[in-house]
Amino acid sequence: MIFDFDSEEYVSILNFKGGEGHFDAKMHDDGKCKIILGKVEPGCTSGLHTHERNAEVIYVISGAIALTYDDEEEICLSGQCHYCPEGHAHAMRNLSDSEPAIMFCVVPEHHLG
Numbered sequence: 700m701i702f703d704f705d706s707e708e709y710v711s712i713l714n715f716k717g718g719e720g721h722f723d724a725k726m727h728d729d730g731k732c733k734i735i736l737g738k739v740e741p742g743c744t745s746g747l748h749t750h751e752r753n754a755e756v757i758y759v760i761s762g763a764i765a766l767t768y769d770d771e772e773e774i775c776l777s778g779q780c781h782y783c784p785e786g787h788a789h790a791m792r793n794l795s796d797s798e799p800a801i802m803f804c805v806v807p808e809h810h811l812g
Contacts, residue, residue, distance in 0.1 A: 702727055704736045718790065719747025733806040739764065739793040747790040750783050753812045757781040757791075762800030764791045785809055 707725045715722035720743030725736040739745075739762075747767060757764075758780045766773045766781055767790045774794070775781045783789040793800045 704733060709738060715745045716748040716790070718744040718792075719802040720744065731808050733804070735804040736804070737804055739791065739802070741793050741796050741798065744792040745790050747788055750785050750806075752785070753806050753808045754785050755783045755789070756805045757783075758803045760801040760803060762798055763794040764796050764800045764802070766791050767806045789810045 704725045709723035709725055711721045711723050720740060721739070722743065722745060723738040725781075727734045737757075757766075757775065759775050759777050761777050763774060763776045766775055767788075768781070768783065769789075771785055773781065781789070788810050
């Protein structure tokens, strides 16, 4: 199955997980896995949330994001990957004042059926 993200428009999600601003996404969700090309504009964040029944992998394509992972802060730069396993919490924010952070995210659901 091929997803052509270049031919899709971003959908803006306001206050994603209780965060500030918006998270822009090109998302495919079949109920078993979410595959997302995401964009976080300067000044935007996601809220802190726990992955109770899934995990998330975030690969930063461009820019840099700060992640609160459990009780620690991590910086994830272009070319790096953040992993939030099931049972852990994270939140993110764009570190730039002028450029969006672009990321590729995969959220597989662990508890189906």
